[in-house]
Amino acid sequence: MDCRIESAETHRNKCAACFRQFNKLEHLVEHMRISYHSVHEPTCGICRKHCRSFESLREHLIGPLPKQECRDIFSYRGCKFCLKVFESPNSRRIHQEKCQLSGTNAGIIGRFSNLGLRDNLAIGGGARGPQVVALACKMVGGGSDGSLDLCARVCLIDEHENIIFHSYVKPPIPVANYRYETTGITPEYLRDAMPMRHVQRRIHDFLCNGEPMWTIRARGGRARILVGHGLDHDLESLQIEYRAEKIRDTAKYPPLMKTSKLSNSLKYLTQAYLGYDIQTGIQDPYEDCIATMRLYMRMRSQAHRVQEYPLASDPQNRNNFASWRQSEIERMSPEQMLEISRSDYYCWCLDSLY
Structure with missing residues (x-):
């Protein structure tokens, strides 16, 4: 029973985006306040980890210190250019013929x-x-x-x-x-x-x-x-x-x-x-x-989920992680915190909407 309690507590303090683990819930809240996780971040198609950049995602999938499980799957189902993961090696091959452009x-x-x-x-x-x-x-x-x-x-x-x-x-x-x-x-x-x-x-x-x-x-x-x-x-x-x-x-x-x-x-x-x-x-x-x-x-062609007010700087989002909401935020699950989190940069996919 103690193990189950510890496991639940561990999940409660784990970031739903980058999977960082925190000792205290308030530390997770502070992390979410400054990390600006969002649907616009490069995301591993295998474990769904959010990365700040495609370079970080490339390291996660390919090296020099990749996550072993993700690397093994990516090695035969992943595109090394756009870093997407496909259902089969054949699907990957067909995609990569188009994805690799010619100069x-x-x-x-x-x-x-x-x-x-x-x-x-x-x-x-x-x-x-x-x-x-x-x-x-x-x-x-x-x-x-x-x-x-x-x-x-x-x-x-x-x-x-x-x-x-x-x-x-x-x-x-x-x-x-x-x-x-x-x-x-x-x-x-x-x-x-x-x-x-x-x-x-x-x-x-x-x-x-x-x-x-x-x-x-x-x-x-x-x-x-x-x-x-x-x-x-x-x-x-x-x-x-x-x-x-x-x-x-x-x-x-x-x-x-x-x-x-x-x-x-x-x-x-x-x-x-x-x-x-x-x-x-x-x-x-x-x-x-x-x-x-x-x-x-x-x-621009990335198919990100459409959000109302997609930027942290949008007026409707400025109080999402305000310090005066600390108690309310701490009652949220990590997934709920991620849901209200917004990007701090303008994703170019938004250009396709206007």
Whole structure:
């Protein structure tokens, strides 16, 4: 009988999401208050453990110190790219043929963008839902030692991977290092390139899509969603300001980060989650656009359970774990605590709802 009591108490103090065990119930409540567990977290398809990121889930399933039972099942029924688990090895094989994407087309088509200006930027458009574009830049070096990043080439694509805009960019100050080994850019490409201020205005106007910057909001409106990797750096180099609510950065998206403060490289993310290599030799911004758009679309297509007020910051959720509700929360089961818990980041699956 004592064992049964102890077992029940153990379950009562165990997090229903990450399975951490706490000595006291109030410690579990505090954990739930700061962990922001939700249906949007990457979750093991075998034991249903919630992980903060796909990197944590990968470690849980594959290593270096995986959970043995989950690893054994995942080794013959799991997809190493999207980390889903299937009913049989044959189902996994059929899925993985589609899940592992090819970078061949991106490389071939991208080389055509070297031909120069492609400008299909147009304000408006009647597509349903949020219009999404991906942006990438390639930098040359300025300053006395060539260490100052200057945008010398920019590419924009739509969500169907079509080039909307491609141009070489004439930097506002002299170039000290063309970084040819990775950029493939020579002085000839920039001699008659589009001036920075023209590129800046064209892209800015296209992103805002006729909507004043101060009216742009997270959901709805005409302004376009902008996808990229390290977009702060790219936008700074283009001298463009854009609303954070419309930015989807694969370097800052919590499920794709290495740790809560450390990003993964786009090269790694593409190899690990899309299954092909990029940035080998001379780097093409079109190839980077393709990779970030594919990562975004994969994250957006996740079938998470729909919730009212899905963010912890939504006014209706702010008191879910308030200290004045401590006694009430302690009467809840771990499953009930998880039910009222909400995410502290905007999951990209929500873009598909608007």
